Amino acid sequence: MTDTLPPLLLVGCGKMGGAMLAGWRERGLSQAVVVDPFLAEAPQGATLVKDAAAIPAGFAPAAVVLAIKPQEAAATLPLYARFAGGAVFASVMAGKTIAGMRGLLGGGAAVVRAMPNTPAAVGRGFTVACAGPGVSAAQRTLADTLLGASGEIAWVEEEGLLDPVTAVSGGGPAYVFLLAELLEQAAIEQGIPAELARRMARATVAGSGALLAASTEEAAQLRKNVTSPKGTTERALAVMMDPAAWPDTISRAIAAATARSRELAG
Ligand SMILES: NC(=O)C1=CN([C@@H]2O[C@H](COP(=O)(O)OP(=O)(O)OC[C@H]3O[C@@H](n4cnc5c(N)ncnc54)[C@H](O)[C@@H]3O)[C@@H](O)[C@H]2O)C=CC1
């Protein structure tokens, strides 16, 4: 493995931090320190410490990645203000604004606010990022490398877009997994044995995602390709696509999640 990444500090190594770390490992970690009070074992390739005070003296990260819960930010970020001189901070916390984080880290901190998603764990993540004031070109390139290590990345200039992004792609995998759960449940209701229902629902969602990823066709066309005139899918879609059904439900759900992201800022 070649050492391609500069020294990194990961604060919070749960589901999202752990998924990102896996991507960095693939890229070649040099020095990586993980701060997580509740992790039992050091992740492969990294040094684990329980709190900020235990970070080895002299460790100078090029990037500090913040993957703790938004509710932990106020108490935790000031402990990392000492790295603000040299490091770029990359936060994946829902809702937390660049201005709010700079307030906790010191006004001059270089902060990138990003929203990844958990398919990063299998190299299929999607991250949207926004660079705050004072982020240098080199720091933005480093953030791009780190946040894009486990999938696709897109940058936006308008930070406010991160709230609906959080609702759509940050939380999106949960909605897709819910679809798998509901398909399984409905299959059982129609008399299909539970184990077959489970396999079928998982394979259908995973296979459809793979087809979408591999295809250049629009999602709507792929849907039409399944829908034979006067056939069975048409009957199901008439239920789902009723304006009061999925279109309204998804629209309200995304609006609710966007509003929650905005609430978490405070
Ligand atoms: N799970 C997801 O799908 C996504 C989560 N996020 C964001 O990622 C962040 C983390 O979420 P998850 O990974 O889901 O949560 P998690 O609960 O799996 O991970 C949080 C980690 O932080 C650690 N932790 C708690 N207090 C700490 C402290 N003071 N210092 C260092 N580490 C500490 C916990 O032990 C835990 O391992 C959140 O801000 C969330 O908004 C963003 C995109 C998607």
Ligand SMILES: O=C(O)[C@@H]1CCC=N1
């Ligand atoms: O549910 C949440 O708040 C986080 C952000 C996006 C996915 N998980």
